[in-house]
Amino acid sequence: MNGITFDGIFFAMAGAAIAGLACCGSAMGIGIAGQAASGVVSEDPKKFGQALLLQALPGTQGIYGLLIAFVIMNKIGLLGGSGALDLTMVQGLYIMASAVPVGLVGIVSGSAQGKAAAAAIMLISKRPEEVAKGMVYTAMVETYAVLALLISFLMLNSIQL
Amino acid sequence: MAIAKMNKLAVIGLSRDQNAIIEALMRLGVVQINAQESKLCDEEWNRLVQKDDAAKWISKWDSELDRIESALELLDRFLDRKKPLIRERARISEREFDATLEYEYEIRRQMLKLTRLARHYNHLIFRENRAVTARQALLPWKSYDVPSQEYRTRSTQVWQGVIPGSNDAADFLKILAEKTGYADGEVIHSDSEQHYISVVFYEPAADEVQAVLRDLSFNRISLPIESGSVEEAIRDLDAQLEEYRTEKKSVAEQVRSFESFEPTLKMYHDEIAMRKDRAAIREKILLTDSTFYLEGWYPKIAGEKVEALLREHACYYEITQPKKGEETPILLLNKSIVQPFEAITKLYSLPAANGIDATPFFSFFYALFFGMMLSDAAYGIILTAGTFLIRKKYRLEGMLKQMVDMFFLCGISTTFWGIMFGSFFGDIITQVSTHFFGHAVHFPTVWFSPINDPMRLLFFSLFLGLIHIFLGMGLSARMAIRDGQPLDALFDTGFWYILILSLIGYLGGGMVEGIPAAVTVVCKWLAVASALGIVATGGRQKKGILGKIVGGLGSLYGVTGYLSDILSYSRILALGLATGVISSVFNTLGTLAGTGIMGVLVMLLAFGIGHPYNIAINALGSFVHSCRLQYVEFFGRFYQGGGDSFQPFCENTKYVTILKEEL
Numbered sequence: 001m002n003g004i005t006f007d008g009i010f011f012a013m014a015g016a017a018i019a020g021l022a023c024c025g026s027a028m029g030i031g032i033a034g035q036a037a038s039g040v041v042s043e044d045p046k047k048f049g050q051a052l053l054l055q056a057l058p059g060t061q062g063i064y065g066l067l068i069a070f071v072i073m074n075k076i077g078l079l080g081g082s083g084a085l086d087l088t089m090v091q092g093l094y095i096m097a098s099a100v101p102v103g104l105v106g107i108v109s110g111s112a113q114g115k116a117a118a119a120a121i122m123l124i125s126k127r128p129e130e131v132a133k134g135m136v137y138t139a140m141v142e143t144y145a146v147l148a149l150l151i152s153f154l155m156l157n158s159i160q161l
Numbered sequence: 162m163a164i165a166k167m168n169k170l171a172v173i174g175l176s177r178d179q180n181a182i183i184e185a186l187m188r189l190g191v192v193q194i195n196a197q198e199s200k201l202c203d204e205e206w207n208r209l210v211q212k213d214d215a216a217k218w219i220s221k222w223d224s225e226l227d228r229i230e231s232a233l234e235l236l237d238r239f240l241d242r243k244k245p246l247i248r249e250r251a252r253i254s255e256r257e258f259d260a261t262l263e264y265e266y267e268i269r270r271q272m273l274k275l276t277r278l279a280r281h282y283n284h285l286i287f288r289e290n291r292a293v294t295a296r297q298a299l300l301p302w303k304s305y306d307v308p309s310q311e312y313r314t315r316s317t318q319v320w321q322g323v324i325p326g327s328n329d330a331a332d333f334l335k336i337l338a339e340k341t342g343y344a345d346g347e348v349i350h351s352d353s354e355q356h357y358i359s360v361v362f363y364e365p366a367a368d369e370v371q372a373v374l375r376d377l378s379f380n381r382i383s384l385p386i387e388s389g390s391v392e393e394a395i396r397d398l399d400a401q402l403e404e405y406r407t408e409k410k411s412v413a414e415q416v417r418s419f420e421s422f423e424p425t426l427k428m429y430h431d432e433i434a435m436r437k438d439r440a441a442i443r444e445k446i447l448l449t450d451s452t453f454y455l456e457g458w459y460p461k462i463a464g465e466k467v468e469a470l471l472r473e474h475a476c477y478y479e480i481t482q483p484k485k486g487e488e489t490p491i492l493l494l495n496k497s498i499v500q501p502f503e504a505i506t507k508l509y510s511l512p513a514a515n516g517i518d519a520t521p522f523f524s525f526f527y528a529l530f531f532g533m534m535l536s537d538a539a540y541g542i543i544l545t546a547g548t549f550l551i552r553k554k555y556r557l558e559g560m561l562k563q564m565v566d567m568f569f570l571c572g573i574s575t576t577f578w579g580i581m582f583g584s585f586f587g588d589i590i591t592q593v594s595t596h597f598f599g600h601a602v603h604f605p606t607v608w609f610s611p612i613n614d615p616m617r618l619l620f621f622s623l624f625l626g627l628i629h630i631f632l633g634m635g636l637s638a639r640m641a642i643r644d645g646q647p648l649d650a651l652f653d654t655g656f657w658y659i660l661i662l663s664l665i666g667y668l669g670g671g672m673v674e675g676i677p678a679a680v681t682v683v684c685k686w687l688a689v690a691s692a693l694g695i696v697a698t699g700g701r702q703k704k705g706i707l708g709k710i711v712g713g714l715g716s717l718y719g720v721t722g723y724l725s726d727i728l729s730y731s732r733i734l735a736l737g738l739a740t741g742v743i744s745s746v747f748n749t750l751g752t753l754a755g756t757g758i759m760g761v762l763v764m765l766l767a768f769g770i771g772h773p774y775n776i777a778i779n780a781l782g783s784f785v786h787s788c789r790l791q792y793v794e795f796f797g798r799f800y801q802g803g804g805d806s807f808q809p810f811c812e813n814t815k816y817v818t819i820l821k822e823e824l
Binding site: 053057064067071131132133135138139142143149150153154 | 508509615616619731734735742745749785788789792793
């Protein structure tokens with residue numbers, strides 16, 4: 001019964017969708033940082049470049065999500081010309097599970113990194129010469145998105161189809 | 162060697178030579194003159210000396226600088242020029258600079274003309290704004306034909322005013338007529354917000370009429386007219402505005418005629434700025450009746466020139482080495498290949514005077530990590546070529562120059578790793594050749610492809626991380642030995658080296674076949690021994706047996722810190738994958754529209770948008786994460802920051818660089 005409604009491909013695609021949810025985190029993070037950036041630039045338009053750099057930092061979670069989603073779609077043959085592979089439900093569930101770290105962590109770390117980026121933008125409003133320190137503080141958050149990406153990628157890589 | 166050695170200089174000279182010496186020191190530009198507040202507090206010194214007072218001169222040159230800047234701003238506004246991407250300082254020989262400033266009186270006269278023009282221009286703008294506001298206020302009243310001299314006659318008054326647009330104007334007139342027999346209103350104009358109404362009333366009944374008007378929320382306004390009708394006034398204002406416009410044009414024309422004067426004015430600006438600096442430095446000089454005293458730092462390598470200068474001016478001077486532990490200003494001196502990476506050190510914090518400059522040690526790793534993270538031959542070539550062109554085109558200075566040079570080196574590293582990992586715009590060559598020409602051509606992969614074999618790159622990254630961290634620990638040990646604490650070096654670094662290596666041997670040896678069991682056993686006992694050593698020595702600073710034991714165990718717990726630090730280098734793999742996979746996403750998108758003309762167009766579009774985006778976001782990521790690996794994992798092991806930068810008293814100019822003729 002489950003072979004028809006919920007086949008492996010369905011779960012694998014659900015996995016790609018979960019990975020894609022990391023974009024939520026980036027959207028929130030970039031939004032938060034953007035609000036702070038606009039405030040700072042309203043005082044001093046010359047800080048636009050620096051503020052933009054910091055605002056871009058929470059964007060990577062979305063990229064990591066896209067990366068895993070793409071690898072999943074590639075793995076199950078959705079992107080090649082030869083059509084989707086025939087997956088068992090268990091294989092599909094494996095793939096879905098492997099997408100959870102990057103999707104879930106992406107949401108949390110994206111918005112958390114956005115807050116750190118917003119604070120770093122406040123920092124450059126007072127001390128523009130310290131932009132590198134603001135960047136490093138912001139990048140500390142990203143470590144966990146990077147780890148989640150690695151977990152997802154290595155899990156996915158070890159699934160044999 | 163990487164932090165320049167500083168010597169302390171104390172000079173006593175005759176007051177009549179003071180200006181000449183200050184000028185000569187500024188030209189030489191290698192001595193940092195220190196403030197002498199502490200000497201003034203010292204009883205003994207205080208009896209002998211007083212501070213030189215230059216406030217009058219500083220404010221004089223400051224206001225002159227303000228004038229020059231407003232003149233330059235005016236020129237900038239009216240001279241139609243493209244703003245250069247990077248501001249360069251013009252290079253001028255000393256002789257030319259001095260020759261230009263011979264005519265200082267004339268330069269100043271021209272500059273004052275410009276500032277007068279600036280004032281005139283601002284005044285015109287002010288009057289123009291006033292006229293525009295008045296015109297806007299009058300516009301709704303355009304059809305109102307009562308001349309202003311008739312607003313008040315012997316027995317009547319005419320008021321103008323507005324009621325809110327939401328009120329009905331006809332109602333207003335009706336109620337006005339009903340409530341009082343002494344007034345008559347007329348609606349002149351209505352727009353969505355207000356009705357503009359003129360009311361004429363019998364003067365003796367003014368109070369009664371005004372009460373009614375108030376109830377009707379009539380708001381009196383006074384029209385900005387001196388005489389005549391509204392229409393005439395508007396015509397006058399139009400004429401005025403036209404006049405202001407022509408006047409502004411003529412000012413602009415006059416300003417433009419000063420174009421050839423601009424370079425001279427910039428030199429004058431820098432001359433005045435230097436005079437101000439020379440005046441300001443006098444605040445740091447102590448005086449007696451006929452002598453002066455100054456104190457400062459200079460880098461040891463410049464010693465000969467400094468001494469020659471002082472001898473030439475017949476000063477008494479004394480040179481001392483800094484005392485142990487004394488804070489000296491920090492100047493970084495590095496070989497040209499690693500010098501660009503000083504920018505990364507400065508972005509963190511300059512090393513403390515008793516620390517070490519990490520630049521020569523991490524430069525190689527910085528470029529290595531950056532290259533592995535961006536890891537695309539095409540991106541590397543773009544980065545290298547781009548920074549090369551910028552260096553060719555512009556004469557950069559300071560931090561910006563270091564950053565551009567650093568990205569140049571990182572670009573080379575990126576190209577290298579792109580070739581190693583077989584990535585050129587991701588897999589564009591494979592995609593295009595397969596899609597459009599039907600047979601796959603691959604960009605050669607010299608080593609291996611991280612997308613196909615991520616575990617290999619993961620272990621390689623962690624291995625590099627291990628070396629990087631060990632280097633940092635080694636530097637910490639070196640500092641301990643230099644400070645005469647070789648045991649600290651053994652306890653805090655040596656034991657950890659043994660522990661980490663033997664743990665890797667013990668845990669890793671079991672997994673790999675072909676390693677004799679004896680090796681694992683040796684590693685196991687080495688690990689136990691070094692761990693015991695760490696527990697025994699980690700708490701040696703603590704008091705009491707209990708404190709020592711707890712401190713030792715706490716220090717052994719630091720093993721988790723080493724573990725997470727080494728795992729942190731896995732980001733090299735993750736960022737490398739991000740670049741590679743994102744570029745293949747764009748390349749794949751490009752192949753989705755078939756092979757016809759549309760297919761080619763979509764390919765070009767995906768390429769043209771996708772790759773610039775990917776370069777930008779991943780170069781930023783590589784920059785930030787390479788920095789992080791240095792700052793957190795590497796610097797954390799040994800680095801002592803917080804040094805003050807060496808700020809020599811020199812020709813600190815904004816627009817021109819004055820080239821010295823070598824003697």
